[in-house]
Amino acid sequence: MKARFTPALFAHAEAVLGQLLRFDHPADAVVSRYFREHRQLGHADRAFVAETVFAVLRRGRSIEARCAGQLSDRRRLLATLALVRGWSQRELAPVLKASEEEWLAAAKAMPEAELPPAVRCDLPEWLYARLEQQFGADETLALARAMNQSAPLDLRVNTLKADRETVLAKLAADDITAAPGALSPLAVRLRDKPALAKHPLFLDGAFEVQDEGSQLLGFLLEPKRGEMVVDFCAGAGGKTLLLGALMRNTGRLYAFDVSDKRLVNLKPRLARSGLSNVHPGRIEHERDQKIKRLAGKADRVLVDAPCSGLGTLRRNPDLKWRQNETSVTELTVKQASILEAAATLVRPGGRLVYATCSLLSAENDAIVGAFLDKHPEFTLLPASAVLARQGIACDGDVLRLLPHKHNTDGFFAAALERKA
Template sequence: MKARFTPALFAHAETVLGQLLRFDHPADAVVSRYFRENRQLGHADRAFVAETVFAVLRRGRSLEARCAGQISDRRLLLVALAVTRGWSQRELAPVLKASEEEWLAAAKSMPETDFAPAVRCDLPDWLYERLAAQFGADEVLALSRTLNQPAPLDLRVNTLKSNRDAVLERLAADGIEGVAGTLSPTAIRLREKPALAKHPLFLEGAFEVQDEGSQLLGYLLEPKRGEMVVDLCAGAGGKTLLLGALMKNTGRLYAFDVSDKRLGNLKPRLARSGLSNVHPARIEHERDTKIKRLAGKVDRVLVDAPCSGLGTLRRNPDLKWRQSEASVAELTVKQASILAAAAKLVRPGGRVVYATCSLLTAENDAIIEAFLASHPDFELVPASTVLARHGVSLEGDLLRLLPHQHLTDGFFAAVLDKKA
């Protein structure tokens, strides 16, 4: 159902955009809070507001260039609707002033080829330069085009409760179209983005929402029945739940995180999942005594390291404006420290998987190279070999998922085994 486009609805979008462009808080949190405070907005109205303000976050630089020095929240929204969503002046008529018609037509017709490469890609200069050095200019343009699109909705089937075919069949019966994922054995990609929070399958724990790329991290860790496993940066526990299912609900699975709030979000998910082998615990930092007492005893550790999140720009477009070279440099220090702490946990013959949802070499390859140089008791196991055992065909010693090639979020992962 499409929202009725009115000056009042446009005013809501303008208010939200003004809050977002301060970059004080994550965009999704700002939008959620606004919707909680404005409960009169229906599902279609919310979708309009969210999609339109996110279009401005995604395409900020090229939209500003089109505004030709006359930048305001109102004008950014009008150009976003005209350019990114293809609205005609007739569709914009309820809010467009006569004095703006000529300006908007000129903004819309401006050729993209006139823009500088970073502006064309809608990236800050520092990030464009880093990615261009890694991938080359043509590849960055292709990558940025995908990053500037909304992400699809992926589900992960909980194999303790159901299987992919059964979930697909049940969803289809309810008019929800989906297809089996092309990479993860448990992934389903939906054609649309229906509200799923009240769907019986969701409530009974048959699936969780999780990007298909993220699901592969569980298959790289390969936890077995009865093992002791640690999810070191568990967050709200999406990967924890997958690990528990792969362990067939046996053994001990520790979900550690520094945030009470994130671990709180894990509780209802855990209740739905049917898992009883998960032990969530808050830690102060990677040197916490709760971690130290497990030294040398653990079979496998997943390090989904805190990172810039630049591989998730389809979902979190504000990150490209909130991160900086300085924040990335701070993160790399933390990443190296967390990986070193994880290495102390595993027994000989054990495994650490280091992963980020970043695209930057500094947070990925450089961390692994430095780790292997200082930890001769660890060796890199080809990710392709591990994934092949689970029917996943991807080449490379390292997992490197790119949105424009693999149609997932951007992910990096390395499999590090401790020599027996």
């Protein structure tokens, strides 16, 4: 259902945008808080506001260039609706002033192809330079175009409660159009973005919302029944729940994180999942005593390391404006330290998976390369071989997912085996 476009709805979008452009807090948190404070907005109204303000964050640099200079929040929204979402002046009529028509027509007439590469990609200069060095100019443009689209909504089927065919059939019966994921055997991709929080399948724990790319990290770790497994940076537990299901609810699965809040958010998800083998634990830092007690005992350890998040720009477009070269450098120091600490848990013959949702080689290949140089007791397992055993197609020695190639978030993961 499409929202009815009114001056009042436009005013809500303008109010949200004003808060977002301060970049004080993550964009999704700002939008969620605004919707909690304005419960009169229906599902379609919320979708319009969220999609429009996120489009400004995605395309703001090229919009500003095409509009020749600094813009008010109002004009940013008008330009985004016209240039990005393709609205006509007739559709904009409820809010467009006569004095703005000529300005908007001139912005539409400005060819995007004439903009400098970083502007055309809607990236800050430092990030464009790094990506262009890694991927080349043509692929960086293709990557940026993909990241400037809204991400699809993916589900992961909980195999303790259902199978994919059953979930697809029940969604279809509720007029929710969905299809099997192209990569993960547990993924379901929805055509639209319906409200799912009260859906019976969700309440029963039959599925969780999880990007298809993220699901592949669990398959790369490949946990077995009865093993001791550690999710070292568990967060709110999306990957923890997948690992528990792959273990068929056997063995011991530790979910460690430094954030109480994130672990609290895991509790209701854990209750829905039906898992009883998960042991959440808050740690002070990567060298906490709880970690030391497990030294050399874990069969498998997943390190989904804190990172810049630049692979998730389809969902979190504000990150490209909130991160910078200094913050990335600080993160790489932390990533190396966390990987070192997590490696001490792995028993001889065990497996360690290092993963990020970053596109930058400094956070990915460089971290793994430096670790392997320092630790000859670990070797790189070809990701393609590990995933092929589970019926998942993947090229290369590491898992490298890119939005323009795989239609997932950007992910990197390397599987490392400790020599027996």
